[in-house]
Structure formats: C-alpha cells, structure tokens
Amino acid sequence: MENVRRVISVLVENESSVLSRISGLFAGRGYNIETLTVAPVPHSNLSNITIVTKGSARVLEQITKQLHKLVPVYKVIEHNEMIEKEMVLIKFPIEQNLADIQVLCGAYNGGIVNVGNDIIIGMVADEPCRIAHFIEATKRYNPIEIIRGGVVAIER
Amino acid sequence: MKMNGAQMVCEAIIAEGVKTVFGYPGGAIMNVYDEIYKQDGFEHILNRHEQASVHAADGYARATGEVGVAMVTSGPGFTNAVTGLATAYMDSIPMVVISGQVPLSLIGTDGFQEIDAVGISRPCTKHNYLVRDVSDLPRILKEAFHIARTGRPGPVLIDIPKDITAEFGDFVYPKDVNIPSYKPTYKGNNRQIDKAVEAILKAKKPLLYIGGGVVLSDASDLVRKLAEMGQIPAVETLMARGVMGAKNPLLQGMLGMHGNYSSNMAMSETDLVISLGARFDDRVTGKLSEFAKYADIIHIDIDPANIGKLVDVDYPIVGDVKIVIEKIINRLEGKIKPSRYSDWLEVLERYDNLYPQSYVDSDEVIKPQWVIERLGELIGEKAIITSDVGQHQMWAAQHYPFDRPRQWINSGGLGTMGFGFPAALGAKKAFPNKTVVNITGDGSILMNVQELVTASEYKIPVINVILNNHFLGMVRQWQTFFYEERYSETDLSFQPNFKALAEACHGIGYDVTTKAEFDEAIKDAIAKDKVAFVNVQVARFEDVLPMVPAAGALYNMMLPKKEAK
Incomplete structure (x- = not known):
C-alpha cells in the first residue's frame, strides 16, 4: 500500500506524561513522525498536539484508533481539510544581500527579524510544501542554520 | 476523613x-x-x-x-x-x-x-x-x-x-468516575448490527470465531445460544477454550497454529466469519492472504483498534460482545432456520472424521496427550486448569475437556513461562473448594518454582503436573522441524529432583513413570491437600500436531500419523 502524508491534530489533557504516551505509542508500534508540535490550548487544561506522519491507509487508521485508546486523549482530528502552517527561522552570514533576503522572506509570509554584527536572521511562516521551496531558494545565500518549527494545523 | x-x-x-x-x-x-x-x-x-x-x-x-x-x-x-x-x-x-x-x-x-x-x-x-x-x-x-x-x-x-x-x-472514596476522555463504546451500532444479521441470514457457510473477549465479557451462554439457535459451527481460540463446552457438537475445536483439522479447514472454507471478541492474532491466522479467503467478515470487538488492524472487515461492530450478541439473537429469532447450514456441518464432520484430534498412544512410555486426557477423566469439569507456556500448554488446550469459561487460565498473548504456578495460586485463593491443576513442563516450572514456599505457607494446595520430557519442548520441536535437529540449548536433561524439591518446600512430590502411578498420584495429591509436584516422565520426542508452520496457510497443516488410537 502507498504511503501518504497526513496531519493529525490531537486534543489531550495537559498532564506531565501525555507527550511521552503519544511519542511512545508511535515508537513502540513503528509509526513514523515527521514533525510534532505541542502547546497548551488557551483557557483550558488541554493541550494540542499536531503530528505529521506518513503511512499506508491501514497504518493511518491504526494511528488514529490507537491514539483514541490513550486515556488522556479527548479528540483526534484527522482529515484532508486542514489549514497547515509551519514556521522557519534561518540564519545568514552578514555578507549576504540584506535586501534580497528581505524580499525572499517577504514572499513566504515573513521578514528579517534580527540583524547582528555577523548574522542576519529571517523568519517565515507558510504551508509546509512552500517551506520546502523557501529553503531551496535560500541556498544561494549560504544559510548557516535552519530551524523548522514543525507543522501546526487547524480545521477549516 | x-x-x-x-x-x-x-x-x-x-x-x-x-x-x-x-x-x-x-x-x-x-x-x-x-x-x-x-x-x-x-x-x-x-x-x-x-x-x-x-x-x-x-x-x-x-x-x-x-x-x-x-x-x-x-x-x-x-x-x-x-x-x-x-x-x-x-x-x-x-x-x-x-x-x-x-x-x-x-x-x-x-x-x-x-x-x-x-x-x-x-x-x-x-x-x-x-x-x-x-x-x-x-x-x-x-x-x-x-x-x-x-x-x-x-x-x-x-x-x-x-x-x-x-x-x-x-479521604472520601469517590462514588463515580468522571474521565471525559475515556468513554468506551458498549452498545454497538444498530444499523451495522442489522447488516450483520442480514449477512448471517444470507450466508451458506457461516462460522463463529470465538475469542477471549467472550470470556472477558461473560458472554459464553449467549454465544452458545446463538450457535444453537442457528446451528452455526464454531471454532475457539486458545483464550476462548471452554466457551462452547467440549461436548458441544457445533464446536469444531481450537483453530490456529496448533488447531485441529476441521477447525482450520472451516476457517479456510467459510463464507462468513462471525468474529466475537477475537483479534486475528498471527498464531490464529497463519498467512493472512490465505486466511478466510472466501469469507466476508463480521468483527465484533470492544476495541476499535482491533478492527481492521490485520484483516479487512466487511461488517465492523464496536461494542461489548455480550450486548451485541444479544441484539443479534433478538433479530435472528424466528428468522433463522436451524437446518439451513446442515450441508456445511456435514462437510465439517467429514473433515473431522478424516483427521480427528488424535495421537498414537503407547504402552512403553507415557504420552503427554494421554496425561491430559486422563486428567480430564479424573477431575474434568470440576477443576480449574492453568498452564505455563510450551508444548504442554498446547496439549492441554487440545485435549482437556474444557466445559465452561474461566476454567482454562493461560498466558496466550505474551506466552509467559512461569505464569501457570502463581496464576494457579490466585485461582485457588478465589475458589478454595475447586481442584486447581497447573499443567506445566520441566522448563516452565522452574521459572517461579519459589512459589512452592508461598503455597505451603498459606496452604494453597495446587497440583503441578509436570510433563517432563527433559527438553525445552516447543523450541526442540521447532529445531527438529526447521533447524535440522540442532538442539541448541534445549536439552534439559540436567534437572532437579522434582519430588525432593517439592518436599524440601513442605509440599509433596510424586515421580510418575507408568499410567497407574499417574492415577494414584493425582488421587493422592487431591486427598493430601498439599501443594504437589506430579513429575511425569513422558515421551521425549513427542510433537504438538497438527501444526501450521509460522506464516503458512491454515489449510497446510502438518498432521499426526493416521493410525490413531
């Protein structure tokens, strides 16, 4: 069966061990994690975990069901109709063209967030596939360091 | 407070x-x-x-x-x-x-x-x-x-x-539990149940595939009722032995790697699998692409993750198997003709006559299967049977006449050697008036043998029947079949004096080398009311058969010799 990419959003009780329950489930059952982000849901005792994974239809179904089985999991949202965004921080040497980098970051919903003595730091936030294009496009400016934030998603 | x-x-x-x-x-x-x-x-x-x-x-x-x-x-x-x-x-x-x-x-x-x-x-x-x-x-x-x-x-x-x-x-012990994220589904979707009932009414060769979930949900009586009202044949997994009762003519036996011929053939030829609290374990299915190849599958399970995990299911029903079967019975009542599947039952009977669950008995040496059968005759339905893991476990599952659920206690999923003796202590504490026998091997019993002391101290008189073949038998069997008889680290000839070991821990021991001695030992152990080791010397190279080699198709069984007893 063909592997497909899938974004899964998991609403969990905000307790200390919940992340390890989820990551342990993925590790123990051999499921793949591409990105994983966690943050508390405002004004609640819940957290939201966004996982990007890949697998066959059967594996993706199992992931959803196994996540549901975990006691602190309230809700598992898994479908194609999600708005996805990912943030990237990227560091360039100061010798690079500041204006070029500014325009490039601007084209991907971002800009320059810091310029120091030796470095320029850019930030963009965009759809994961566009993030890949952005990273490709930055190559000619010799980036020193690239930090991806992982995907967050919300139902349409 | x-x-x-x-x-x-x-x-x-x-x-x-x-x-x-x-x-x-x-x-x-x-x-x-x-x-x-x-x-x-x-x-x-x-x-x-x-x-x-x-x-x-x-x-x-x-x-x-x-x-x-x-x-x-x-x-x-x-x-x-x-x-x-x-x-x-x-x-x-x-x-x-x-x-x-x-x-x-x-x-x-x-x-x-x-x-x-x-x-x-x-x-x-x-x-x-x-x-x-x-x-x-x-x-x-x-x-x-x-x-x-x-x-x-x-x-x-x-x-x-x-x-x-x-x-x-x-401290106030709460009366109620409120876990918003934990709400198991019990009832089963009515529309799905309706569809499943229609499928049963249309099927020509339906088969009840009974798993441990039926025991856990105390649904055995209903499963028997369902089987009998429709005259639907049934197979049990290792965990479900006792649900149908050994004497029930609709029960084909246990299926899977060491299932009997008619059970595995029934699964291979059925056109509708009615899975009740079973989870399609690899020891049950063998090669998945050949498993129940001609069948639609109704899968009733309380755990949605079990459904569709290994096989594609046509009628998924998430719910407590007891509640769902009750609904199925109500919908089938008056609609299902008990004679409807008689051709199918006849086919299965022919299969069973062709290769019944059998072994070749001997007068020179005690056959382990004989021990199990004889134990069944001596203590039968009155007893609770636990077991460890290995050949003895499979022989017990194949040959003991289990009559009711919760009579058979063994480690099915994990396959834990050393489980049987302590589990027997737990069962005996719960039912002090029942005879509790742990069927074990000379390998398994040593993995928790210290419980002799516990059993003696608390006067928990369970009987351990050790099928002693001086081998780590199941591994030895695989070495014979698949490793050209290289018996790597499976020869357990060096062993303790089991009788003396039991007695050193204030229990009682019996060395058994003849059939007559076995009868005497069991009767004496029951009368003595002490924790006992009944150390039975059995045929060394006896194999558990039938056997479906791992990942083979269920219908490709290695079968016992035909000149059955």
Missing part, C-alpha cells in the same frame, strides 16, 4: 471488594505495608517473587472476572512486576498494581531503588499514574479500578512516592 496515603490505598482495596492481595514489601512501599498490618479487610499473600505476585493477581482476576490486585516496591520490585503487567496487558486482564516509588524530592536523582516505573510500564499497561499529590490519590485509586475493568479490560499501575503514602489528606 483524614488519613494518610497508605490508609487510602487499603480503604480503596476494601471498598472495591478485593478479598486477596498479592505482593512483596520493600522500602518505598513500607508505609502501605504498615497499614496492611493494621487492617483486616483483606488478606495479603506474600509471594516469593514480585513476578509471581502479579501473575497470582492475574490468575485471581481470570478465575473470577474481578480486578486482581498486586503490590510491589520501587526499583527491582517494580521491574520484576513488569512481566506480569505485560502478560495481563496482552490478554486484557483487569488488574491494579500498586508500586512504591522513592519520595517526590528524590525522583530524577537516581535515588536508591529508583526507576521510572510509569515510563517502563507505559507500553504494557492500559493506563498508569504517578501520584504527585495526596489529594489526587482517592480519585486515582477509583479511576484505576474503573479503567481496569471497563471497556477492553487491562492492567493499571499506580506508582506512589513514599512521602505521599505518609502524608495525610481528606
């Missing part, structure tokens, strides 16, 4: 109606043991190893259907308990295990006897807790028992730091 955490633990155990707790004390759990000393609401059995405590609680749970409780200390106490947790987890057994932990202030410092118990047990418990505040303890205790016994049952661990068991807090 104000009390310390240790008292809360005892009060909860009493409130849950648990009569016997199995355990082993140690530093981090001492506060709880101090309160156990002061109370008389439940009995505590001191096993001689924590693994045995957990298996004993497990055996108690399997025999009764109630939640079993075991108690261990931190560090090695807990790690010894892990095999017990995993065993219960794989077979969905309701259990609460309470472990001591180093004080909160020491957690994370590599303190003496500190180990991350919730971390280690996460993949082998249904849920687990590390208690961080004594005010959470009453709720956690209540939730643990609730989670253990509801939905798909399973073991729950509560890890309690030593300072929490000493600390005082308010």
Whole structure:
C-alpha cells in the first residue's frame, strides 16, 4: 500500500506524561513522525498536539484508533481539510544581500527579524510544501542554520 | 476523613471488594505495608517473587472476572512486576498494581531503588499514574479500578512516592468516575448490527470465531445460544477454550497454529466469519492472504483498534460482545432456520472424521496427550486448569475437556513461562473448594518454582503436573522441524529432583513413570491437600500436531500419523 502524508491534530489533557504516551505509542508500534508540535490550548487544561506522519491507509487508521485508546486523549482530528502552517527561522552570514533576503522572506509570509554584527536572521511562516521551496531558494545565500518549527494545523 | 496515603490505598482495596492481595514489601512501599498490618479487610499473600505476585493477581482476576490486585516496591520490585503487567496487558486482564516509588524530592536523582516505573510500564499497561499529590490519590485509586475493568479490560499501575503514602489528606472514596476522555463504546451500532444479521441470514457457510473477549465479557451462554439457535459451527481460540463446552457438537475445536483439522479447514472454507471478541492474532491466522479467503467478515470487538488492524472487515461492530450478541439473537429469532447450514456441518464432520484430534498412544512410555486426557477423566469439569507456556500448554488446550469459561487460565498473548504456578495460586485463593491443576513442563516450572514456599505457607494446595520430557519442548520441536535437529540449548536433561524439591518446600512430590502411578498420584495429591509436584516422565520426542508452520496457510497443516488410537 502507498504511503501518504497526513496531519493529525490531537486534543489531550495537559498532564506531565501525555507527550511521552503519544511519542511512545508511535515508537513502540513503528509509526513514523515527521514533525510534532505541542502547546497548551488557551483557557483550558488541554493541550494540542499536531503530528505529521506518513503511512499506508491501514497504518493511518491504526494511528488514529490507537491514539483514541490513550486515556488522556479527548479528540483526534484527522482529515484532508486542514489549514497547515509551519514556521522557519534561518540564519545568514552578514555578507549576504540584506535586501534580497528581505524580499525572499517577504514572499513566504515573513521578514528579517534580527540583524547582528555577523548574522542576519529571517523568519517565515507558510504551508509546509512552500517551506520546502523557501529553503531551496535560500541556498544561494549560504544559510548557516535552519530551524523548522514543525507543522501546526487547524480545521477549516 | 483524614488519613494518610497508605490508609487510602487499603480503604480503596476494601471498598472495591478485593478479598486477596498479592505482593512483596520493600522500602518505598513500607508505609502501605504498615497499614496492611493494621487492617483486616483483606488478606495479603506474600509471594516469593514480585513476578509471581502479579501473575497470582492475574490468575485471581481470570478465575473470577474481578480486578486482581498486586503490590510491589520501587526499583527491582517494580521491574520484576513488569512481566506480569505485560502478560495481563496482552490478554486484557483487569488488574491494579500498586508500586512504591522513592519520595517526590528524590525522583530524577537516581535515588536508591529508583526507576521510572510509569515510563517502563507505559507500553504494557492500559493506563498508569504517578501520584504527585495526596489529594489526587482517592480519585486515582477509583479511576484505576474503573479503567481496569471497563471497556477492553487491562492492567493499571499506580506508582506512589513514599512521602505521599505518609502524608495525610481528606479521604472520601469517590462514588463515580468522571474521565471525559475515556468513554468506551458498549452498545454497538444498530444499523451495522442489522447488516450483520442480514449477512448471517444470507450466508451458506457461516462460522463463529470465538475469542477471549467472550470470556472477558461473560458472554459464553449467549454465544452458545446463538450457535444453537442457528446451528452455526464454531471454532475457539486458545483464550476462548471452554466457551462452547467440549461436548458441544457445533464446536469444531481450537483453530490456529496448533488447531485441529476441521477447525482450520472451516476457517479456510467459510463464507462468513462471525468474529466475537477475537483479534486475528498471527498464531490464529497463519498467512493472512490465505486466511478466510472466501469469507466476508463480521468483527465484533470492544476495541476499535482491533478492527481492521490485520484483516479487512466487511461488517465492523464496536461494542461489548455480550450486548451485541444479544441484539443479534433478538433479530435472528424466528428468522433463522436451524437446518439451513446442515450441508456445511456435514462437510465439517467429514473433515473431522478424516483427521480427528488424535495421537498414537503407547504402552512403553507415557504420552503427554494421554496425561491430559486422563486428567480430564479424573477431575474434568470440576477443576480449574492453568498452564505455563510450551508444548504442554498446547496439549492441554487440545485435549482437556474444557466445559465452561474461566476454567482454562493461560498466558496466550505474551506466552509467559512461569505464569501457570502463581496464576494457579490466585485461582485457588478465589475458589478454595475447586481442584486447581497447573499443567506445566520441566522448563516452565522452574521459572517461579519459589512459589512452592508461598503455597505451603498459606496452604494453597495446587497440583503441578509436570510433563517432563527433559527438553525445552516447543523450541526442540521447532529445531527438529526447521533447524535440522540442532538442539541448541534445549536439552534439559540436567534437572532437579522434582519430588525432593517439592518436599524440601513442605509440599509433596510424586515421580510418575507408568499410567497407574499417574492415577494414584493425582488421587493422592487431591486427598493430601498439599501443594504437589506430579513429575511425569513422558515421551521425549513427542510433537504438538497438527501444526501450521509460522506464516503458512491454515489449510497446510502438518498432521499426526493416521493410525490413531
């Protein structure tokens, strides 16, 4: 069966061990994690975990069901109709063209967030596939360091 | 009421109606043991190893259907308990295990006897807790028992730091549980059930595939009723032995790797599998692409993750198998003609006549299958049978005349050697008036042999029938078949004097080399009311047959020789 990419959003009780329950489930059952982000849901005792994974239809179904089985999991949202965004921080040497980098970051919903003595730091936030294009496009400016934030998603 | 955490633990155990707790004390759990000393609401059995405590609680749970409780200390106490947790987890057994932990202030410092118990047990418990505040303890205790016994049952661990068991807090044992994220589905979707009923009415060769879930949900009577009203043949998994009753003509037998011919052929030729609380384990299905190749599948399971995990299902029904079967029976009543499947039953009968479950008996040497059959004749339906893991387990499952659910207690999913003896202690504590026999091997029995002492001290007279072939028999069998008879580390000829070993621990031992001696030993052991080893010298190279080689198709069985007894 063909592997497909899938974004899964998991609403969990905000307790200390919940992340390890989820990551342990993925590790123990051999499921793949591409990105994983966690943050508390405002004004609640819940957290939201966004996982990007890949697998066959059967594996993706199992992931959803196994996540549901975990006691602190309230809700598992898994479908194609999600708005996805990912943030990237990227560091360039100061010798690079500041204006070029500014325009490039601007084209991907971002800009320059810091310029120091030796470095320029850019930030963009965009759809994961566009993030890949952005990273490709930055190559000619010799980036020193690239930090991806992982995907967050919300139902349409 | 104000009390310390240790008292809360005892009060909860009493409130849950648990009569016997199995355990082993140690530093981090001492506060709880101090309160156990002061109370008389439940009995505590001191096993001689924590693994045995957990298996004993497990055996108690399997025999009764109630939640079993075991108690261990931190560090090695807990790690010894892990095999017990995993065993219960794989077979969905309701259990609460309470472990001591180093004080909160020491957690994370590599303190003496500190180990991350919730971390280690996460993949082998249904849920687990590390208690961080004594005010959470009453709720956690209540939730643990609730989670253990509801939905798909399973073991729950509560890890309690030593300072929490000493600390005082308010205690009211909660009446209700409110876990918004935990709501098992019981009822089954009515539309899906309607469709399944239609499929049953249309099928020409339906087959009930009965799993351990039927035992867990106490649905055996309904399953028998369903089979009988429709005259639908049935096969049982290892975990479901006893559901249909050995004498039931609709029961084909056990299916799978060591299933009998007609069961495996029934599964290979059926046009509708009605799966009741079974999970399509690889030891049952063999090669998946050949499994029930011509069949639509109705899969009834309380755990949605079991449905569609291994095979594609045509009629998925998430729910308690007992409730769902009741609905199916109501809908089938008056609609299903019992004669409808008579051709199908005839085919299966022919298969069974062709290759019945059989073995070639001998006058020179005791055959292990004979021991099981004879045991069935001697103690039959009155007894509870536990087993360890290996050839003896399969022979017991094949040849013992199991008559009712919860009569057969064994480690199916994890396959834990050393399970049978302590589990027998748990079952015997629950049913002191029943004869409890652990069918074991000369390999398995040594993995928890220290329980001889426990059994003697507490006068728990279980009988261990050791099918002694001086081999780690099942591995030896695979070496014979698949490794060109290279018997790597499976020859157990060097062994203890089992009779003397039992007697050194204040039990009673019997060395059996003839059939007559076996009868005498069993009768004497029952009369003596002591923990017993019945050490039976059996044919060394006997194989468990039929056998479907791992990942082979169910219909490709290695069969026993035809000149059956």
